Amino acid sequence: MNLRKYLKVYKKFLHTSLASELEYKTNILVDLITAILSLVGSIFLLSIFFQNNGFIGGWKFEQALIIQAIYTILNGITNTWFNPNLTEIVKHIREGTLDFVLLKPIDSQFFISLKKINPSGFLEIMLGFFLLLFCIRINQIILSLSFLSLSLITISCSICILYSLWFFISTTTIWFVKTWNAIEVLRSFLYIGRFPLNSFSFSLRIFFSVFIPIAFITTIPSEVFLGLSQLWKILLEIIVAAVFIKTSRKFWLFALKFYSSASS
Amino acid sequence: MIFKLINRKLLTLLKVQYSNMLEYRVEIALWAISGIIPFFMLNIWTNNNLNESINISDVMLSRYFLCAFFVRQFSVVWVVFSFEEDSLMGKVSPYLIQPLNPFFRYFAQHLAEQITRFPFALIIAFFFFIFNPESLWIPNLGILLLSIVSTFLSFLIQFLIQSIVACLCFWTEKASSIERLLFIPTLFLSGLLAPVVSFPTYVKSWIYLTPFPYLIDFPANLLSGNETNISGGLSMQILWIFLLFPLFKRIWSEGTKKYTAMGS
Numbered sequence: 001m002n003l004r005k006y007l008k009v010y011k012k013f014l015h016t017s018l019a020s021e022l023e024y025k026t027n028i029l030v031d032l033i034t035a036i037l038s039l040v041g042s043i044f045l046l047s048i049f050f051q052n053n054g055f056i057g058g059w060k061f062e063q064a065l066i067i068q069a070i071y072t073i074l075n076g077i078t079n080t081w082f083n084p085n086l087t088e089i090v091k092h093i094r095e096g097t098l099d100f101v102l103l104k105p106i107d108s109q110f111f112i113s114l115k116k117i118n119p120s121g122f123l124e125i126m127l128g129f130f131l132l133l134f135c136i137r138i139n140q141i142i143l144s145l146s147f148l149s150l151s152l153i154t155i156s157c158s159i160c161i162l163y164s165l166w167f168f169i170s171t172t173t174i175w176f177v178k179t180w181n182a183i184e185v186l187r188s189f190l191y192i193g194r195f196p197l198n199s200f201s202f203s204l205r206i207f208f209s210v211f212i213p214i215a216f217i218t219t220i221p222s223e224v225f226l227g228l229s230q231l232w233k234i235l236l237e238i239i240v241a242a243v244f245i246k247t248s249r250k251f252w253l254f255a256l257k258f259y260s261s262a263s264s
Numbered sequence: 265m266i267f268k269l270i271n272r273k274l275l276t277l278l279k280v281q282y283s284n285m286l287e288y289r290v291e292i293a294l295w296a297i298s299g300i301i302p303f304f305m306l307n308i309w310t311n312n313n314l315n316e317s318i319n320i321s322d323v324m325l326s327r328y329f330l331c332a333f334f335v336r337q338f339s340v341v342w343v344v345f346s347f348e349e350d351s352l353m354g355k356v357s358p359y360l361i362q363p364l365n366p367f368f369r370y371f372a373q374h375l376a377e378q379i380t381r382f383p384f385a386l387i388i389a390f391f392f393f394i395f396n397p398e399s400l401w402i403p404n405l406g407i408l409l410l411s412i413v414s415t416f417l418s419f420l421i422q423f424l425i426q427s428i429v430a431c432l433c434f435w436t437e438k439a440s441s442i443e444r445l446l447f448i449p450t451l452f453l454s455g456l457l458a459p460v461v462s463f464p465t466y467v468k469s470w471i472y473l474t475p476f477p478y479l480i481d482f483p484a485n486l487l488s489g490n491e492t493n494i495s496g497g498l499s500m501q502i503l504w505i506f507l508l509f510p511l512f513k514r515i516w517s518e519g520t521k522k523y524t525a526m527g528s
Contacts, residue, residue, distance in 0.1 A: 030441045034448060041452035044467075048458050049308065052317035056308070181294035188298040201311045204304070 009106060010114060017084075017117045031120035035127055039072055042194055057198030064196055066135045066222040070155070071194045072128030074162060074217060080121030082163060085113050086170040090180060093173050099261050109252050113167065132225075141225060154221040154234060157241035161213055162190075164244035167252070174255040193218040213240055273364055274372060281369075281376035292377060296384035299336050302329040303392070305457050318462045324490055325459075326399040330392055331411075331484035332456055337385045338378050339419040339479065343370045344443040347430035352437065360520065367427055367516075374423065403487060410494065411487035417501040418479045422450075424508040425475075431512070434519035449474075455481025459490075475504045 021028075046068065050061045059067075089112055092098040101111050136143070169182050176182075189212055197205055197219040209215040216237045223229035285292065306329040309315050315325045347370065350356050359366035393400050403411070429446065432439040451457065453467075453476035460471060460481040471477055478501045485492035 024438055026436070027438050027441050030445055034441070034445045037445065037448040041448055044452060045457055048462055048464070049312070049314055051462070051464065053312060053314060056312050056314075176290070181291045181298065184298040185294050188301050191301055192304050195308060199308050199312055200304070201307050204307055 006106075006110060009110075013115055014117060017115070018119060021117070021119050028120045028123075032123045035072075035076070035120070035124040039068070039127060039131070042068055042071075046195075057196045057200070059196040059198065062135065062138050063222070063226055065131065066139070066225050067196055067218050068194060069128050069131035069135055070158075070218045070221050070225075072131060073125050073155070074128075074158060074193070076121045076124030076126075076128055077159060078121070078162065078166070079124060080118050081114065082166040083121075084116040084118045086166045087180070087183065088112070088116060089170040090173050093259075096261060098259060102256070102259075108256070109167075109249065113163070136225070139226065141227070147224075147227070150234065151221060151224045154224050154229075154237055157237045158217040158221055160241040160245050161217055161237075164241075164248040165212070167248045171248075171252050171255045174259050189214060190217075196222075213244075216240055270364075270368075274368060277369060277372035278376055281373045282379060285373075285376045285380040289380065292380050293384045295340075296337060296381055296388060299333060299340070300388065302333045302336070302456055305329060309458075314462075318459070320459070320461070320490070323399045324488065326396050327401060327488035328459055328484055328490055330389060330399070331487040332459075332480050333392075334385060334389070334487070335411075335415050335418060335480050335483045336456055337381060338415050339422055341374060341419065341422040341426045343367070343374070343423060343426045344430045344433075344440050346370055346373070347427075348433050348438065348440050351433045356523070360523070365516075370427075371423065374419070378419075401489070403489060407486065407489070410498075411483050414478075414483040414486055414498060414501060417498070417505065418483055421475055421501060421504050421508065422479060424505065424512050428508065428512050428515055431515045431519045434522045449476060450479060453477065454479040455484060459485070472500075475500075478504065 043065070046061065046064055049056055050064075054060065056064065089098075092101060092112070101108050104111060135141075141147075165186060166183075169186050172182065189208075192200070192204075192208060193214050197208065197215045200208070205215065220229060220233055220237050224234065306326055309325055309329075310322050315322060320328070347356075347366075350359070350366075356366065359369065425446065426443060429439055429443050432442060453460075453471060453474070455477060460468070460477045463471065478497060482492060482497040482501070484490075486494060486497070
């Protein structure tokens with residue numbers, strides 16, 4: 001019953017935000033070109049790294065491409081859902097419209113995280129998928145059911161971690177009001193997700209797996225694709241994702257206690 | 265006489281914007297932190313010994329990336345985003361009535377932000393030297409002055425390019441997506457992620473004709489003491505400014521004729 005209600009509401013969200021985004025059709029085209037160029041640019045950068053070296057952090061070029069593909073998919077998901085919605089929190093809090101959200105007979109986190117959608121991100125997700133298919137071909141990966149389910153699990157865990165990271169930062173807006181730049185910091189950290197974790201020095205590796213688990217986001221799913229990953233890593237990712245989702249929920253409810261509405 | 269008047273206006277604008285920017289110290293600090301991508305790149309380069317193939321020692325490469333960080337810090341431009349917001353909100357109309365091109369206002373805003381940012385950039389550099397004490401060096405005064413000049417010229421080039429894009433707001437409503445498109449080549453070709461020397465020859469053959477390597481690579485090489493053609497680089501920067509400035513003036517005068525304010 002409840003789930004059906006949320007599905008119905010989400011359908012309405014989709015309808016309204018798609019309608020408003022499709023107003024800017026040329027914009028979507030420009031965004032598509034941006035996504036393609038961005039992918040070409042990062043492959044170009046990767047090819048510079050591999051110019052005179054066969055391996056980087058134990059990864060071959062073809063294997064490192066998988067990371068690019070997964071990064072592109074995740075980046076597309078970020079651009080479709082996280083970025084348009086979670087930057088909106090800042091606006092809600094500055095202008096005091098969060099009051100309206102809280103008054104609605106619907107979960108506030110659901111409303112805030114899924115209200116908007118940016119269709120140009122879909123194209124990026126598709127681009128990532130094409131690259132992934134290409135990678136599966138050149139790496140001669142044999143598709144099997146267990147492999148598919150494992151990769152699906154790890155990628156969804158990555159999405160959960162990514163969402164929680166964005167949501168954490170956006171929630172701090174309740175105290176600090178303007179956190180656009182904190183989002184920029186997160187973005188620049190996420191950038192290292194384009195490269196295999198092993199290519200960084202030990203201290204950075206620790207930092208990006210313990211403090212900000214960006215390492216989990218792209219490297220572990222790529223290892224699954226290559227059949228290199230150990231079981232404990234996958235389990236660890238599932239645990240980290242669960243903890244992150246749980247804490248992000250708790251943190252939101254905790255932060256709401258401090259929300260004092262506009263001009264009060 | 266006229267020069268004096270503009271001077272006085274600019275100075276006042278600068279003072280106003282500086283006190284405005286000081287209000288947002290924390291944000292600017294966060295923004296400074298978000299520029300640390302060059303350090304991650306440095307980590308990849310040195311950790312995989314990629315620099316051996318391009319004949320740059322570890323120390324020189326770390327200086328290069330530190331300088332790239334600095335140059336980027338003082339040439340960040342966001343005029344499109346400000347102008348887009350102002351034009352969507354209808355704030356441009358009162359600016360147009362004032363006997364001063366509104367872009368002076370944004371220009372002062374950027375300069376003020378750079379002044380506010382300076383101490384934070386120094387703090388980050390300080391930490392960099394704690395971790396990499398062997399890369400500490402003191403550039404001689406002439407080189408330092410020249411690199412400040414070339415960083416400023418790089419800022420001017422980017423400011424002009426973005427102002428031209430911003431003027432497209434007169435025709436379309438969302439010019440910022442075009443800016444995001446232009447940012448991709450800037451990111452990958454300017455030398456922020458990899459020094460231009462390391463690029464493959466098929467790119468190097470034409471890249472010096474574009475403005476990109478003069479945005480970060482040239483000033484960073486100059487400051488870090490890596491090999492570069494000083495007079496050639498400076499003259500190319502000046503040439504690009506001379507090319508872009510008339511274009512900006514043209515598009516500005518066309519755009520203001522086209523401008524219909526809000527609701528008309």
